[in-house]
Structure formats: structure tokens, C-alpha cells
Amino acid sequence: MKPVPLVIGGQAVGADDAFDVLNPSTATVYARCARADTDHVDRAVAAARDASADWRALPDERRAEFCMQLAELLEANAEALTECIVAETGKPIAGYSGVGARKEIQGAIGWARATAKLALADEILQDEHTARVVLRRKALGVVGSITPWNWPLMIGIWHVLPALRAGNTVVMKPSELAPVASSRFAELAARVLPPGVLNLVNGFGDVGAALALHKDVNKIVFTGSTATGRRIMRAGADNLKRLTLELGGNDAGIVLPDVDVRAIASKLFAACFHNNGQTCAALKRLYVHESVIDALESELAAIADGIRLGDPMHPETDLGPVQNAAQLAIIEDLAADAQTAGGRFLSGGRRLDRPGYFFPPTIVTGLSNGARLVDEEPFGPIVPLVRFGTEDEAIALANDSDSGLGGSVWSKDVERARALGERLECGSVWINGHGGLQPHVPFGGIKQSGFGVTFGVEGLREFTSVQTLRINAG
Numbered sequence: 001m002k003p004v005p006l007v008i009g010g011q012a013v014g015a016d017d018a019f020d021v022l023n024p025s026t027a028t029v030y031a032r033c034a035r036a037d038t039d040h041v042d043r044a045v046a047a048a049r050d051a052s053a054d055w056r057a058l059p060d061e062r063r064a065e066f067c068m069q070l071a072e073l074l075e076a077n078a079e080a081l082t083e084c085i086v087a088e089t090g091k092p093i094a095g096y097s098g099v100g101a102r103k104e105i106q107g108a109i110g111w112a113r114a115t116a117k118l119a120l121a122d123e124i125l126q127d128e129h130t131a132r133v134v135l136r137r138k139a140l141g142v143v144g145s146i147t148p149w150n151w152p153l154m155i156g157i158w159h160v161l162p163a164l165r166a167g168n169t170v171v172m173k174p175s176e177l178a179p180v181a182s183s184r185f186a187e188l189a190a191r192v193l194p195p196g197v198l199n200l201v202n203g204f205g206d207v208g209a210a211l212a213l214h215k216d217v218n219k220i221v222f223t224g225s226t227a228t229g230r231r232i233m234r235a236g237a238d239n240l241k242r243l244t245l246e247l248g249g250n251d252a253g254i255v256l257p258d259v260d261v262r263a264i265a266s267k268l269f270a271a272c273f274h275n276n277g278q279t280c281a282a283l284k285r286l287y288v289h290e291s292v293i294d295a296l297e298s299e300l301a302a303i304a305d306g307i308r309l310g311d312p313m314h315p316e317t318d319l320g321p322v323q324n325a326a327q328l329a330i331i332e333d334l335a336a337d338a339q340t341a342g343g344r345f346l347s348g349g350r351r352l353d354r355p356g357y358f359f360p361p362t363i364v365t366g367l368s369n370g371a372r373l374v375d376e377e378p379f380g381p382i383v384p385l386v387r388f389g390t391e392d393e394a395i396a397l398a399n400d401s402d403s404g405l406g407g408s409v410w411s412k413d414v415e416r417a418r419a420l421g422e423r424l425e426c427g428s429v430w431i432n433g434h435g436g437l438q439p440h441v442p443f444g445g446i447k448q449s450g451f452g453v454t455f456g457v458e459g460l461r462e463f464t465s466v467q468t469l470r471i472n473a474g
Contacts, residue, residue, distance in 0.1 A: 007186040009047035010195030024090035024321040036201035041210040044199040048169035051196030056167040071112035084181040096318035099274035108157040114439035115161040137464035139167030141218035144211040149178035150278040166463035172200040244452030249405030250377040252398035256411040257289040265299035271434035281435040304347035321357040331380035338373040404447035408434040
């Protein structure tokens with residue numbers, strides 16, 4: 001099996017070492033990737049640095065054209081990239097409620113196109129007889145992108161496209177658990193971008209650390225765990241790197257007593273369990289009013305019992321496996337702790353006895369804050385339902401968390417839900433929905449869920465510095 005290469009300076013590059021990528025549906029080897037070392041990181045950063053001045057100097061419209069070409073490459077190679085995503089993540093090709101591998105590639109294409117159309121115009125701060133003052137946005141230089149395994153290609157596009165659009169060059173480091181689709185994208189991009197504008201190094205934590213520590217990297221954009229985000233923050237201190245950190249989330253949803261339980265049950269289930277709950281902005285804690293919790297438990301359990309769990313390449317499969325053995329172990333540990341704590345399991349609860357990392361959608365009731373399953377992000381197909389009596393109680397429970405990525409309120413009374421949603425301590429709030437991301441709407445977390453935003457003009461600004469130009473009257 002020929003290893004998937006690195007991409008440095010526009011060229012495919014091999015390495016002395018390689019590592020296996022497993023298919024989580026079978027726990028067998030799907031691919032091998034060249035394993036970068038610190039020398040490869042140095043070479044990739046140097047290539048990006050060498051390309052930086054010319055890329056930044058291009059007319060803005062020309063960079064936009066290049067970015068649009070990347071969107072077209074994604075579309076032209078959509079089927080092959082989709083197969084990579086299915087094989088390395090276990091994400092079903094279609095998926096429950098249409099959220100699967102095809103959704104990921106379509107999202108990557110859509111975000112690439114939307115980002116290509118963005119622009120940062122100069123702002124006139126003063127214009128009078130004494131002086132004219134202009135605020136300009138300038139590219140930072142070299143951006144390091146470190147991405148996770150749950151939505152590897154789409155999140156890679158979220159990182160790379162705005163960095164390039166703003167005039168930066170990039171070194172990507174995908175997760176070693178799901179690097180293939182991103183690597184194939186980098187190889188495709190090398191066909192159209194000038195050499196060194198986009199580079200990719202595959203490997204483990206030592207490669208990410210080398211990128212975060214590198215003195216010639218001006219910014220790191222990272223999506224992943226809070227613990228790793230803290231390490232990146234410390235590593236970037238020596239050269240005061242700019243950072244955008246989208247870290248762990250333990251999103252809460254509040255269900256008010258006036259809801260139509262049957263009407264919202266499938267939406268809540270999808271918000272909790274799409275991609276097996278392996279989404280930062282998935283619903284992970286559900287606070288339900290005591291008057292409707294029994295009915296909602298019954299509806300959600302019925303949906304869970306009807307879920308088709310299996311081969312992710314089959315078009316009728318709703319959910320596939322958990323992506324990796326380590327994450328499955330976390331889910332099993334939280335399930336065992338919930339049972340010890342008195343949780344009542346309405347569905348699932350045990351790993352399936354079959355090859356791969358399959359764990360069925362699991363709904364637990366009878367717990368509250370203080371239980372590990374409520375307080376800790378499981379990042380998997382297990383969700384607690386927590387009973388509440390008053391709105392103030394619901395808000396106190398939802399906000400009693402170190403995480404602050406997203407939250408939602410569910411009610412027929414939109415104004416009532418909006419007022420309650422504004423009291424949630426999180427970066428994004430949805431009413432009668434959860435996790436709906438859009439390329440023109442900024443997204444980011446507070447508290448231990450990170451800082452900085454992605455998407456839209458606000459996200460594009462994250463990849464620039466401010467320069468003010470004052471022209472005094474002659």
C-alpha cells in the first residue's frame with residue numbers, strides 16, 4: 001500500500017516513516033500516510049514563507065479566483081473525496097436526517113464558494129481638510145491549521161479558505177486519525193495554487209507541536225479538545241502567535257412545557273445524534289420541563305429503536321461507528337458511570353458485538369448536574385435528559401458548565417424562547433433548532449470552548465492585522 005504523501009512547496013513528498021489509518025467500521029487498515037517529522041515541518045513552513053510575499057501581493061480579485069478554483073476542484077472530485085470521508089470517519093454516506101459524508105463534501109464546497117466571495121474593504125475613519133485616516137487589513141503571513149477527525153475535510157476548508165482569501169499562506173496538519181481526505185484535497189490544490197501557498201504535513205502530536213512552536217508561523221487556527229487548545233496557546237507564547245481556538249463544547253438544549261413533543265422529537269434526535277454526536281455543536285445535554293419529559297423520553301426512545309446502524313456505505317444507514325477506539329472507550333466509561341449513578345437507560349448503552357467501533361444511540365434519564373455524563377462532553381452517541389421545573393432552574397443548570405459553545409431553546413412561543421436564549425452563556429444560540437451553521441454567520445465559543453470566530457467577514461478578519469494610515473494635509 002503506497003503511503004499518502006505530504007505536500008510541500010507544491011510537490012508530493014515522501015517520508016522515511018508511515019502510519020496506518022483505520023476504517024472504524026471494520027477496525028482494519030484503510031490507508032497508510034507518510035509521517036512527517038520536524039524537518040518536514042520546517043520545510044513546509046519555509047515553503048509557505050517563501051510564497052507569502054507574492055501571494056499577499058496578488059490583486060484581491062485574483063486570490064478570489066484561486067479560491068473559487070478550489071471550490072470547483074472539490075466539486076469535480078466530490079465522489080472520490082466522499083469515499084475517503086466514509087472510509088476514514090465511518091460517517092454514513094447519507095446519514096440520519098441527511099447528515100453524512102455527502103453533506104460534509106457539499107458543505108466544504110459551499111463554504112469554499114462563500115469564502116471566495118468575501119472581501120475586506122478599507123474603512124475610512126476620517127476624511128476632512130486636516131487629514132484622511134484609513135483602516136486597512138493586512139495578511140498575517142503563515143497560518144498553521146490543525147484539524148480534528150470528526151469533520152476532517154469540511155473543517156479543513158473552514159480553516160484554509162479564509163486564510164488564503166485574506167492573503168496568507170498555509171501549512172495544514174490534519175488529525176492522524178482521519179487525514180486522507182484532507183491530504184487528497186492538498187494534492188488537488190497543488191494543481192492550481194502557486195507552489196508553497198498550501199502545504200500539508202501528516203503526523204501525530206509532535207508534528208502539531210512543532211507547527212505551534214515554530215517561530216515563522218504567525219497564527220494557529222485549531223479545532224479540537226480544550227486540553228490541546230491550552231497546549232497550543234502555551235506553545236504560541238514565544239512569538240505571540242495569533243490564535244483562533246474552537247474547543248470542546250457541551251451544548252445544552254432547554255425544552256419548555258408548551259412544545260409539541262411529537263413535532264420536535266425527530267429534530268432533537270438529529271441535533272443530538274447526527275454523526276453519532278461527534279460534532280462540537282451537537283446537543284449534548286437536554287433539559288426538559290417536568291410536564292413533558294415523560295412524553296419526550298418515549299418519543300426519543302422510539303426513534304432510537306428504529307435507527308439503522310451499520311455499513312456507512314449503504315445509502316439507508318442512519319449512523320455508523322464511533323470514529324476511533326479511544327473515543328469509544330470514553331463513551332463506554334461515561335455510560336458505566338451513568339449506570340452507577342442511577343441513570344435509567346431508555347435505549348442502547350452497550351457496544352455492539354461486531355467488528356468496528358459501533359455503539360448504538362443511547363438515551364439516559366434520571367441524572368442531573370454533577371453526574372459525569374451531564375458535566376463532561378461525551379462526544380459520542382449518548383445523551384442525558386434532565387428534568388427541570390422553572391425557567392430560572394433550567395438556565396442555572398444549562399449555564400453551570402465550563403463550556404460555552406452553543407445552546408438552544410425549544411418553544412412554540414418564539415419571543416419567550418428568545419428572551420430565555422439570551423440568558424444562555426454561549427457563543428451561539430438557536431431557537432427551535434440546534435447547530436445550524438451558515439457560512440455568513442460568525443461561529444465561536446466562550447469560556448473553555450475557546451475564542452475567536454470563524455465564518456463570514458468577522459471570521460476573515462481573524463486572519464489579518466489592522467494597519468491605520470494617516471495622510472496629513474500637505
